[in-house]
Each structure stands twice: as structure tokens, then as C-alpha cells.
Amino acid sequence: MPPHKQVSMLWLLRYLAAVKGRMALLLLLLLAATACQLVNPQLVQRFIDTAAAKGDMTRLLGLAGIFLLVAVCSQLFTLMLNYLGNDVAWRATNRLRADLLQHCLRLDMRFHNLKTPGVMIERIDGDVTSMSNFFAMFIVQIFGSFVLLGGILGFMFAYHWPIAVAMTVFTVLAIGVMAVVRNLGVASSQAEREASASMYGLIEERLAGIEDVQTGGNVPYVMNRFHRAMRSVFQRGRKAWMLRVVPWNATVIMFTVAVTVVLLMGVRLYVSGELSLGMLYLIFQYTQMLNEPIEQLGNQMQEFQKAKSGLRRSRELLSLQSEVVDGDGSELPPGPLGVEFEQVRFGYSQDKTVLHDISFSLRPGERLGIVGRTGSGKSSISRLLLRLYNLDGGVIRVGGVDTSTLRLDALYRRVGMVTQEVQLFDGTLRDNLTLFDSAVSDETILHTTDRLGLSGWIAGLPHGLDTHLQAGGSSLSAGEAQLFALTRVFLTQPSLVILDEPSSRLDAATEAALQGAVDQLLERCTGIVIAHRLATLERMDTIMVLGEGRILEYGARMDLARDPASHYSALLRADRQEEPA
Template identity: 80%
Template sequence: MSWLLRYLLPVKGRMLILLVLLLAGTGLQLVNPQIVQRFIDTASARGPVAGLLGLAGLYLVIAVIGQIVTVAVSYFGNDVAWRATNRLRADLLKACLRLDMRFHNLKTPGEMIERIDGDVTNMSNFFAMFIVQIVGSFILLGGILGFMFTVNWPIATVMTVFTCLSVGVMIVIRDLGVASSQNERQASAALYGLIEERIAGIEDVQTSGSVPYVMNRFHAAMRNVFLRGRKAWMLRVVPWNATIVLFAIAVTAVLLMGVRLYVNGQVSLGTLYLFFQYTQMLNEPIEQLGNQMQEFQRAKSGMRRSRELLSMRSEIEDGTEHALPDGALGVEFEQVSFSYNKGFPVLTDISFTLRPGERLGIVGRTGSGKTSISRLLLRLYNIDSGVIRVGGTDIRKLRLEALYRRVGMVTQDVQLFDGTLRDNLTLFDSRVSDAYILETTGRLGLRPWIDSLPQGLDTHLSAGGASLSAGEAQLFALTRVFLTKPSLVILDEPSSRLDAATEAALQTAVDQLLEQCTGIVIAHRLSTLEKVDKIMVLGAGRILEFGARETLARDPSSRYAELLRTDREEELA
């Protein structure tokens, strides 16, 4: 409850209004049966027609007011629920975005969407009805039983016993379906993960003829959702079924006692109606409690999963230092070892030094560890051993914000967001002026493309990057990094998918980008390394060779010289 109150306290004002409305609605519900009682007794005694019309008119007015109050209660209940759970959604998304890459490698985006939205939507439904129906039900129960004790205490006692038994049964078995509901949500998350994963890889699915296989997986996942959902539903309805049995016994007992009192002349016909009506009204809050017990079990499974996500902590602990030296930043790896999975090293004993302003080219076969070096520099993962220094500071001591502010990275894949071209270039930083954006894009060769767009920087781009060619996407990524004025830039095979002409244009942009900063270029094509100062050749996660590019290129026995010869032979062939 303390965890839930954290999200309900900010909306306490609206909850107070809701409580007042609930009290008013409950009072109106209790008054109308008493008006009907007086109407019946007056009619039985052949009372004046004017009195009967007055009672009928009063009943109608109260009914209309009661309906208005019901609508207001529903509105404020849903308003409170969504305001509270939207804060929870924001916390879950923030927690998810702050978790390290090891976590995200194990969880699909579809599963995270289900956690952040699906689970919380169930909780929102529960909150909306919980406040309205649970609190309202107890207020109504108290009002009915309290009034009945002023009319006939034996019947009121029977109704009280029934109420206590019903509520007690629901409390005892309230968690019966929670575990099954949690399994149901996990199955649903797995289904969303499967759909997201297959749609993301739609090209491979279609070209490999794997649609039937995907559909088989989909049907298997759907069946799992159905089976777990059916089991969860059957367990959730147990409290409701138990109250139905108890209600049938209570109604029978109250009617028998009421009829006996009427036959003996101890109560009027109107009072007998009052007994029956209040007994029926007693069932409504009990039934609502039963229904909400089902929602509670769904919501509790969502609460557990939400608390589990919120309790997770990234293995990347933020540092405390903000300061880095001005200008280009040096890089130092000292006996760095790293593995994605324990027992399977990716980098072993990596040591090298890069002075401020120098450019390093990294080459090696696929799987040699080139990209892993860039990921470690940005602290996307923690190293197993050793030290990485940027600007002379151990990056583990740096605040991540300070590191990301000075280090930029361009990868092969460019992520576009749903927004304007300006927002995509500046990553929604309104402090970057249009003049600076146009100047930068002009220098990097992207200005002609921008000028060709109908609305220039205000042109809306769709997410995913389908609106850009491969060359435009790479120039786009370079511009995005250039605008941040980095002191260290990492280029991860930026030209691997480009033709020679586009690569030449890109290389011009890269040269401009690296003029004022330190650069690390992870290369697929050796032609992109003609202007670097040093070369590192990686193999099986180890440094096979490291030195000045020109020195290694002139040494026929070096691995880099061998790679150059092989590259020239392939071009001639």
C-alpha cells in the first residue's frame, strides 16, 4: 500500500472530491427505497393522491440527481486512475531506459511495451473501479446495515452475518489467482515480443519463406496465452461464485423472516418491500467487491511485475566527476578484458594510448572485438578488468552525462524519430539555432538534400529512417554528432554500405568532423583509414598489431601491410 500511495497522493484533491460524491451517491441510493416504502404504505391506506404524486416526483428528482452523481463519480474515478498510473508508466519507462545493455539484450521491445503499458493499463482499470466500487461498496454496505438495525435488528443481524462472511471469504482467497494472472501477463508479454521481433525482421521472414514458421510460432504463443488466461480466469472467479451462494442463502432467510413478520401484522407491506429492496441492494456492493477481487488479482500481478522492473538496477553505476579537460580528449586502455557472457571473453588484455587529437583506425575480422571497444568507451557495458581513461579520467568515475556530452558515436544504423528534421538533427535540443544547423549541414554536404525538402528543417520525418538513402543517413548521423561539438568521436564502419562516390563525400565530412577532436575509426574498407595516425589490428579479442599507420604500411612484414596488399588485389580483380 505504501508503494501505491506514492502514486495516489499527488491526486489526493481529486480523491477527496470523489469521496464526497460517493457519500452523496450512497445517500441517494438509501433514500429512494424509503420513498417507495412510504408510497406503498400511503397507497395501501388509500392516502391522498397529491401525497402520492409528491412522493413520485421526489423519487424522480432523486433518481435524476443520483444518475448525475454516478456519471461524475465515474469521471473522477477514471481521472484519478489515469493520473496515478501515468506517473507509474513514466517511472517504468525511465527505469527501463536506464537499465544496462545486458538487460536489453535479454528483453525484447515488445515485452517492455507490455510491461510499461499492458500491465499498467490493467492496474489503471483496477484503480478506476477500486476507488469507485470498493470504497463506494463499503459505504453503501454500512449505510444499509446501519439503517436496517433501526428497523428490525434480527433481519439486520442476518444481513450483517452474510456481509461479513462474504467479505471474509473474499479476503481469505483474494490471492488465489494472482500467480496465474502473473503467468498470463508473462505469456502476453512473450506474444508481443514475438510479434515485434518478427515484424522488425520482416525482410528476412519474407525472403526466406518463413511466414508459415512464424505463424506456427504465433499460434503456439496464442494458445499459451489462452490456456494461461483460462486458468487465471477460473481461479479469479472463485470469490465471486462463493458470494453468489452466500447471497442466495441470505435472501432466502431475510424473505422468510420478513413474510413471517408481515403475516403476523408486525410490519407493513411497504416495510416488507424495504426488507426485500435493501437485501437486493446489499447484493450489488457484494457483487462489485467480488468483481473487483478479480481485477485486484490482475492488478496485483501487474504491481508485482512493475515493482520487479522498478527494483532492477543497472550494473553501470554513475560516477561523480563532471570535469574533463577542454579540447580533444586522449584515450587510454590499460589491460582491459571484457566478455558479454561469463567464460566467453571478447577482449583480452587490451592496452593502448591515443593522444588528444590523434586518429586511430581499428581493423580486424568479424568478431575480433572492434565494436566492443566502442561500446566500452561509452560505458554501455562494464569491463571485467582493467581501466579505461578518457581525458586522463577513469570513465567509471565520470558522470555518464559528462561522458556522453563530450563523446560522440556514428554507427552503421541511423535511428530516426517521429518528428521534424530539426528535432532529429538536434535530438530535440531547442538551444541549437537554425543558422548553425544549416551552416553545419552545408559543410558536411547534407544541405542540398535539406534544400530539396518542401519544408526544409520543418519537414516531418517518419521513424525508422526509410525516408533516407544509405548515404544521406550516414551524413545525417555525422551532422547529428557534429552539432554536439564532441571532443572524441567514434565512427563504427560508417561507410560499409556505401558506393565509392558516396564514400568519398562521406570521407570529406569525416575529415571536417575530426579536425578539432580525437577520432577512432572502426573500418571495413581500408580506404577510410588513409588519414588516420595509428592503426590497431585486432584478432580474437587481442591486439595483434599497433603502431603508426605509415610505419606499418611501409613494413612488408606487418599485418596491416598484408591487409593493404589483399585489398589492392581484390580491387584489381
């Protein structure tokens, strides 16, 4: 990540290239609106001078009509500018949101383990919203302000250059001050965004664990944490706001001085007869108009500081690289896939190794059952097979191919996994079962769900496969969710399937019905089943017993079950003793 001071807003301007047509229209509207703003004071000046000279009534009515028409056009142009400015900004920054989300989805699990969903929502949406607010009015107010300033000063130099010089000095000083202090509040604004992200992360984390919070009586503790987080957001926000308003306060002071000087000069010239009453009004009006673009520049300077802090955080996020690098495109062989682990070492952190020199070989079509105490490394093996993490040492081969050389999409197409937690997406039942793959037919879905015992549940839904499901899984029972996850894997027709505690949430009757379907699935592919309940492993060919990240035992299930000295045999005896009489 480059130093913060090297961050350029030009990086974000490239997102505006996709809306260049709308930007061109925006610029035309801006020029038309600015012309209306510059013309109207001159119409009033001519009206005043004509009236003072007792001019023709027809001319006065004509000037009044033109003034009214220009005023209406000015309001219409302003309305169109605001709409189109917001449209351009949101179209451009939505592309940035999409890039941020896509980048985050490609980062490895080490990154996601350190970031809560609440923090990521704030990084992807909250930071970009601050940039969107700035770019919504960037062209209209920043560019438009400079165009208006140039027009005002140009007319004033044509009418009276000494007053124009005074106005120019004020303008240059005001812009110079804002340029000097433009980054004054950027660091504080960034700290404000970080505090806001932490607060959202706290809210998301506590709501996700609402059962533990309520049953453990931890509501007062959570509220205390929340109040502290809000205090941090308030304190950092107050500091950031105070620093961001410095440019605006500076311009207000300078504008007061400039107006005083220009009015004194104008009144003196009017008294001496060098200026007409209409021209004095024009000078006064242009001086007042001069404040508008300067004030807009000051306001946008505040938005710029917030936008730049969001830009820094977005670029920081996009600069992160996944530790898991895509392979060079090796393909897996057809049919069931063999698995080889060779001296595999792995840890979620540098100071704690989870797997120690794991080596084993699984033939294509073979079924492996993995057992061990909690924390022995069972689930870590499955996650390494899917390359959710990089190895600390050793090699993993699937189908004889080193997984580090495989394209990730090629690996995921051939390897299926069922975990204990099932995620539902906001969509129809069909979309959730196929993961939005429209190529899977309804007949295939219904045939698969019938084999898994879900046909009765689907028939009871109001719209069958077209029933809309709620995100998160609240519309499914624990058993239905497990069967739901198995259906997803069935539909992908994998060559290697990993079942992580597939029956942990099922009652005995449902588990028995499920086992037949699992057997059918494993007939066509290699299977790895991780289980605490040993009954789940009765149809496995091979058993691996893990302990503290090491292989304690590996061999044919029947041989280990018959050996009274084996770890697996001891587990079977303990399991029988725990069964109710």
C-alpha cells in the same frame, strides 16, 4: 526483490498522492451518490404505505417528485464518478508508466540485450493497464461498496434488528471468503501476463526481421510459433480466469441463501402484522441492494488479482539495478581528449571473453583506425568507451580520468558516436538532427548539413527543417541515414568522436564527399574510426589491428603500411587484389 507475498498495494497508492485533490472530490461525489441510493428505497416505502392507507394525493405526488429528482441526481453522480475515477486512475498510473520507462532507459545494455522491445512494451504498458483498470474503480466500487454496505446495515438495524443481524452475518461471511481467496489467482494472472509479453515479443521480433522471414520462406514457421504462443496465452488466461472468479461464485451462492432467509423472515413478519407492506418492500429492496456492493467487491477482487500480478512485475522491473553506476561527478578537461586502455578485459557473458587485456594510449587530437575480422572486438571497444557495459577488468581513461568515476551525462556531452544503424524519432527534421535541443539554431544546422552534402536533400523536402519524419528511418536512404548520423555528431561538437563503419553504407562518390567533412570534424577532436574498408583509414595517424579480442598490431599507420611483415600491410595488399580492374 522482496518475496511476492510481501508486495503491498500501498506501494502503488503513493502514486495517488499527486491527484489527492481529485480524490477528495471523488469521495464527496461517492458519498452523495451513496446517499441517493439509500434514500430512494425509503421514498418508495413511504409511497407504498401512504397509498395503502389511502393517504393524501398531494403527499403521494410530492414523494414521486422527490423520488424522480433523487434518481436523476443519482445517475448524474454515477456518471461523474465513472469519469473522475478513470481520470484519477490514468493520471496516477501514467506516472508509473513514466517511472518504468525512465528506469528501463537507465538500465545497462546487458539487460536490453535480453529483452525484446515487444516484451518491454508489455511490461511498461500492459502490466500498468491492468493496475489502471483496478484503480479506475477502486475508490468508486471498493470504498463505495463498504460505504453502501454500512448504510444499508445501519438503516436495517434501525428498522428491524433480527433481519439486520441475518444480513450482517451474510455480509461478514462474503467479505471473509473474498479475503481468504483474494490471492488465489495472482500467480496464474502473473503467468498470463508473462505469456502475453512473450507473444508480443515474438510479434515484434518477427516483424523487425520481415525481410529475412519472407525471403527465407519462414512464414509457416513463424505462424507455427505464433499459434503456440497464442495457445499458451489462452491456456494460462483460462486458468487465471477460473481462479479469479472463485470469489464471485462464492458470493453468488451465499447471496442466494441470504435472500431466501431474509425474505422468509420478512414474509412471516408481514403475515403476522408486524411489518407494513412498504416496510416489507424496503427490506426486500435493501437485501437486493446488498448484493450490488458484494458483487462489486467480487468483481474488483478479480481486478485486484490482475492488478497485483502487474504490480509484482512492475516492482520486479523497478528493483533491477543497472550494472553501470554513475560516477561521483569528475569533470573532463577542455579540448580534445586522450584515451587510455589499461589491461581491459570484457565479455558479454561470463563464459566468453571478447577482449583480452587490451592496452593502448591515444594522445589528444590523434586519429586511431581500428581494423580486424568480424567478431574481433572492434565495436566492443567503442561501447566500453561510452560505458554501455562495465569492464570485467582493467581501466579506461578519457582525458586522463577513469571513466568509472565520471558522470554519464558529462561523458556523453563530450564523446560522440556514429553507428551503422540510425534511429529516427517521430518529429520534425530539426528535432531529429538536434535530438530535440532547441538551443541549436537553424543557421548552425543548415551550415553543418551543407558541409555534409545534405543541403540539396533538405531543400527538396516540402517544409525544410520543419518536415515531419517517420520513426524508424524509412524516409531516408542508407547513405542519407549515415550522413544524418554524422550531422548529429557535428552539432554536438564533441571532444572525442567514434565512427563505427561510417562509410559502410555509402557509394564511392558519396564516401569521397563525406571524407572531407570527417576530416574537418577530426581536426577539432580526437578520433577513433572502426572500418572494414581500408580506404576509410588513409588519414589515420595510428592503426590497431585486432584478432580474436587481442591487439595483433598497434603503431603509426605509415610505419605499418611500409613494413611488409605487418598485419596491416598484408591487409592492404589483400584489399588491392580485391579491387576491380
